[in-house]
Amino acid sequence: MGRKMVSMKDIAAACEVSVATVSKALNDHDDIGQETKDHIRLIAEKMGYFPNSAAKALKTNRTNNIGVLFVDGARNGLTHDYFARVLDSFKRTAEEKGFDITFISESKNNNMSYLAHARYRGFDGIVIACIDFMDPEVEELIRGNIPVVTIDHIFNNRIAVTSDNVKGIRDLLTYVYNKGHRKIAYIHGADSAVTQNRLSSFYKTAEELGLSVPDEYILEAAYRNTELSYKRTLELLELPDPPTCILYPDDFACFGGINAIHEKGLRVPEDISVAGYDGIPIAQLLNPQITSISQNTEMLGKIAANKLIDLITRPKTTLIEQVVVEGQLFEGQSVADIS
Amino acid sequence: MGRKMVSMKDIAAACEVSVATVSKALNDHDDIGQETKDHIRLIAEKMGYFPNSAAKALKTNRTNNIGVLFVDGARNGLTHDYFARVLDSFKRTAEEKGFDITFISESKNNNMSYLAHARYRGFDGIVIACIDFMDPEVEELIRGNIPVVTIDHIFNNRIAVTSDNVKGIRDLLTYVYNKGHRKIAYIHGADSAVTQNRLSSFYKTAEELGLSVPDEYILEAAYRNTELSYKRTLELLELPDPPTCILYPDDFACFGGINAIHEKGLRVPEDISVAGYDGIPIAQLLNPQITSISQNTEMLGKIAANKLIDLITRPKTTLIEQVVVEGQLFEGQSVADIS
């Protein structure tokens, strides 16, 4: 196997010019004659030449490769619907602009830190999502001098793209309120920036609506954790004065809640209403469709990629900012009108 | 920004040895004294040295990087539950062995073919899944002299890891049969190796069971396509002699079918039974849980990674074979016992 790769040297020989001329011809420098360029390119094509990225990277200090850090505590990784969709969009956008995507390995057995790994591979930029931002290694990575954008987490003085959780919860709660619900419980995710935003938005909106929220209506579960939401839901249902509607951390967790409700012999939404978050495709296919906030994952990934590539290619003129992407209420049938 | 990276040259200077000695010390060659090694490593550590993968790759022709081709016609990409799970497992296994994962870009606007891209990046190996294997570019890639393993598609004389679709359908059909069903329809996926295996297994098993299968019970839809399965299901339900049970291409598509059933005012499984394929997590959380064949995605990804890395590191002694991974019947409540 393995015929040898053809290099610039071979082309130079075939064209009877120097290697430098070949390089400049292929990179369209303007100190090479047009006919020479044409000839060299023709021969290069014929000989089946492609550049060697390692050599190019070595010389130019640019890899055209973006590192992706993409883990969470629960090790959902790629199977996390929301982040998979964001990453997919990110990937497409980056690829269109000539960048490749490589994962920053999460296994530490090569005893490289995230930052060491990123430097080793020479990533031009980094995107971080779906992660424990308290991890000191993550902080080290963000502090490192590689261009970085974070998704759904704002880090001091770095570019971040976040979904509008404040507006999301406000819209959702207002919608439920307008459907006549006054006893609304909120099972929220574990402590994180996202959770905090949603929670404070929940309280603020409740206040604006003149809604009183008893403490026992606010419970902590976790994202994508059906078991926990199942348990919290049971607790809510056993309250002396149970809620008429329950909001969940996300659609997935919502299914756990629905199971608890069914187990109690109750129906959704006739006996009790529920709503999720994220608007994952599957939740819109079920009966009843889950009322939720559809996240604009397409936009999130696209903006993240564009901002990062801007930062890589034009560091001076790129605005360091936090971009907020709005979601949209998906009105399913899981919230009953009881007004 | 950007303090300079420390290179072997810097370490050599600090230790007053040659660059070659540093290289050999760090790579644990045996012609370097133990104390010298220790000293060099200590200094390297202190100076915050990490190797430069580009330089290493250039010299050794090894990148420790694996290319992933991961597209399908419907452009589901990463959001495809089944393949996302396989890839996730693949990724973890590869990372444990010191390999990184880079996507082979699907956007052709850089006018590189898959193979050109793979050579450009110098991938040590390639894994291909979730794809149109008829694409001539894919064939070119597989024919190229880069170690490759394919998932769920067998290509002549290459390593392949496939899930056992024959056994899967046999188990599923037999299970349904044993529940008393005799009028069983099969809405299958679009034409592909996987589909063909499943279809012939369906017919073979039916024959063994003495089951007659009218032609109008076999319909073509597509994987992960809820709309098509919805339509086919309506067609089945309007038959003069409708089936009592319908098998679907996958769990996702199955939801489309269930919607059609509900729309007709029928219940699952009381009025009509359904079964999916893949055993995606969400399908086991719903009410009723979807009876399905749980694919062993963990094993698929792991085996694919191990075989590929074997092929990369020990090409001579690696057996070129097709590994088949069995799934497992998940018995939900979507198939009624009517015996």
Added chain:
DNA sequence: TCAATTTTCTTAAACGTTTACGCACTGTAT
């Protein structure tokens, strides 16, 4: 004690690019 070995380190070339600089032309203006 001295040649033969072994151990430890260095020299130098190479991998495939890019790029600053220099040199030889050609053409134009003095």
Added chain:
DNA sequence: ATACAGTGCGTAAACGTTTAAGAAAATTGA
């Protein structure tokens, strides 16, 4: 004729590694 700028190409060094080959020093064996 001389000077001058512009055009088109080559020279050579550099990027950070690895590794074959060799050399010096230390060890061994008789």
